[in-house]
Amino acid sequence: MTALPVLSINPPDGRQPLVFAWGVSSFFGWGLYGLNLAISLANHPVFSPVAAMEFGPGDLVLDPLREHLIQTVGGLSAELWASLAALPQPEARIDAPLLIGLGKDLHAVTAAGGKFLTGQPSIGVTFIEHSTLSDVGRQRADQFALIVAGSSWNESVLRANGIVATTTVLQGIDTSLFHPAPSTGRFRDRFVVFSGGKLEYRKGQDLVVKAFRTFQQRHPEALLLTAWHTPWQWHDPYMAAGTNTVPASSDADGWVDTAGWAIANGVPPHALIALGKVPNIAMPHVMREANVALFPNRCEGGTNLVAMECMACGIPTILSANTGHLDLLAREDVAYRLDRQGTASCEGYETQDWGESDVEEILEKLETVWRDRQVAASVGQRGAAFIAPMTWERQTALLLRAIEPLLP
Numbered sequence: 001m002t003a004l005p006v007l008s009i010n011p012p013d014g015r016q017p018l019v020f021a022w023g024v025s026s027f028f029g030w031g032l033y034g035l036n037l038a039i040s041l042a043n044h045p046v047f048s049p050v051a052a053m054e055f056g057p058g059d060l061v062l063d064p065l066r067e068h069l070i071q072t073v074g075g076l077s078a079e080l081w082a083s084l085a086a087l088p089q090p091e092a093r094i095d096a097p098l099l100i101g102l103g104k105d106l107h108a109v110t111a112a113g114g115k116f117l118t119g120q121p122s123i124g125v126t127f128i129e130h131s132t133l134s135d136v137g138r139q140r141a142d143q144f145a146l147i148v149a150g151s152s153w154n155e156s157v158l159r160a161n162g163i164v165a166t167t168t169v170l171q172g173i174d175t176s177l178f179h180p181a182p183s184t185g186r187f188r189d190r191f192v193v194f195s196g197g198k199l200e201y202r203k204g205q206d207l208v209v210k211a212f213r214t215f216q217q218r219h220p221e222a223l224l225l226t227a228w229h230t231p232w233q234w235h236d237p238y239m240a241a242g243t244n245t246v247p248a249s250s251d252a253d254g255w256v257d258t259a260g261w262a263i264a265n266g267v268p269p270h271a272l273i274a275l276g277k278v279p280n281i282a283m284p285h286v287m288r289e290a291n292v293a294l295f296p297n298r299c300e301g302g303t304n305l306v307a308m309e310c311m312a313c314g315i316p317t318i319l320s321a322n323t324g325h326l327d328l329l330a331r332e333d334v335a336y337r338l339d340r341q342g343t344a345s346c347e348g349y350e351t352q353d354w355g356e357s358d359v360e361e362i363l364e365k366l367e368t369v370w371r372d373r374q375v376a377a378s379v380g381q382r383g384a385a386f387i388a389p390m391t392w393e394r395q396t397a398l399l400l401r402a403i404e405p406l407l408p
Contacts, residue, residue: 004093004118007083011076015048016407019080019094019119021111022101024055024070026279027231028198029127029305030101031059033171035070035280040172040396042069047400051077052084052098052111061279081112094119097407102126102147105137121145121406127301127324128154129202131353133161141165145406148399150302151324153353169399170303170327172392173312177281180314180384183288191219191370194290194315196227196306197297199248199258200236201346204320204357206243206265207296211362213266219370224267225290226274227283227306228258242346284313292369292376293317296357298344300324308390311335311383316376318365322355334386336365336379 009017024038025031034051041049051073060070084092098119101109106126111117124147133141138161141147147166149155158166193212197203205228216222233254240247246264251257259274278286283306287293293310295318303324310317311328318336319325329337341355369376 004091005087005089006093006095007080008095009050009076009080011048011050013048015044016046017050017076017096018047018099019050019052019096019117020099020101020125021052021117022099022109022125023053023059024051024073025059025231026061026281027059027277029302031055032280032305035060036172036174036392037396037399038073039066039069040392042073048076049073050080050096052080052094052117053109054081054112061281063281066281084111084113084115087113087115090114091116091118093117096120097403098122099125099148099403100144102128102140104128104130105134106140106147107137108140118143120408123148123403123406126150126154126158128157129299129301129323130350131157131160132350133163138162146403148402151300151327153323153326154301157353167402169402170390170395171305171308172395173308173387173390175312175388175391177284178287178309178312179284179388180381181284181288184285187223187289190221190223192223192225192290192292193366194225194227194287194293194310195295196293196310197295197304198230198234199228199239199256199261201239201242201349202297202299202354204296204298205262206239206245207357207359207362208294209245209262209265209267211294211296211359211366212271214359215363215366215370216268216271218367220271222271224262224272225286226258226262226272227278227286228274229255229276229278231277238346238348242348283309287313287315290315291373292366294362294366295325296320296338296362297325298322298351298356299354303327308387311380312387314377314380314384316369316380317383318362318369320355320357323353328387331382331386333379334383336368338362338365 023031024034124144127150340358344354
């Protein structure tokens with residue numbers, strides 16, 4: 001077997017490099033993890049964060065101080081990107097600890113130049129959405145000294161598949177952005193229901209639409225505020241048939257037409273505001289306009305970062321009691337639970353352990369919030385207090401604590 005080329009990274013300040021192989025972005029979940037990991041470690045006394053996947057100004061919308069921190073990280077990372085691009089081999093070894101994002105069946109993401117990396121050691125980080133691993137997937141796990149799971153459910157899935165070198169570290173919240181604060185009041189005559197997450201079967205927007213249609217007929221002032229846009233021109237090929245909804249179509253630029261999909265499936269145009277591409281730094285201003293946030297998701301490999309952010313803002317939040325959401329429902333009084341979880345089934349998806357929220361229960365929870373805003377506000381306040389300690393700094397410290405025994 002040919003030995004892999006070895007790349008060394010030497011931060012000029014003498015700190016130990018900690019390389020992570022997933023995106024850095026203001027616009028999607030993994031990218032926000034990378035962004036906040038980099039910011040949390042930018043001034044760390046021991047570790048210097050290095051991104052193994054390219055990013056640039058078009059990926060980020062930040063304030064000047066956060067931008068300054070990321071530029072520093074990007075400068076050191078660019079040296080690694082250039083080294084990887086110059087390599088003719090498809091694989092390389094990093095002479096440093098390496099965190100690797102793992103997808104379905106524990107497939108590792110590629111780094112800059114499409115290269116597969118190993119580190120010293122290699123540590124996996126995953127938010128898998130399926131509970132069964134193949135034999136090959138279980139063999140992939142042997143390449144990692146540890147796999148960090150993004151939820152307690154994910155850790156249980158890994159252990160059920162025979163992987164014992166695993167632990168849970170939840171994502172974090174930027175509480176300087178996501179915290180209770182007054183809304184603008186521009187929707188004072190409306191009852192605003194917020195729904196977020198890319199439009200797909202797993203996220204359950206079909207259930208949001210079905211419940212909201214009935215709720216809006218009862219309460220004409222209801223307004224559905226959606227953040228369903230994604231950075232990819234991708235359509236869920238199975239959602240329409242699996243949910244008995246009208247298929248999504250593309251707009252003139254090739255993006256999923258989320259507004260058109262909601263309207264085609266019965267949401268009145270005057271009762272809908274569908275947001276396009278919104279950077280994470282602007283999302284608190286959107287979320288604080290909501291009276292309630294609704295997440296009847298069928299599965300979350302992590303805890304659902306958008307739901308965490310809504311709770312952190314003090315928005316009364318309705319959560320399906322399944323998979324990764326269960327970490328957010330560890331206390332019964334911090335959110336509204338959707339406990340009636342049926343069996344999810346859709347061609348193209350392995351749905352073991354997923355849940356199917358009951359539309360009537362969703363309606364009951366919406367009505368509960370609508371009827372008693374004061375009680376709902378108390379739920380939102382408890383949710384914010386529950387989430388507040390889960391800062392990115394604290395969760396990054398927990399990640400470091402988990403991996404430090406493995407470091408040279």
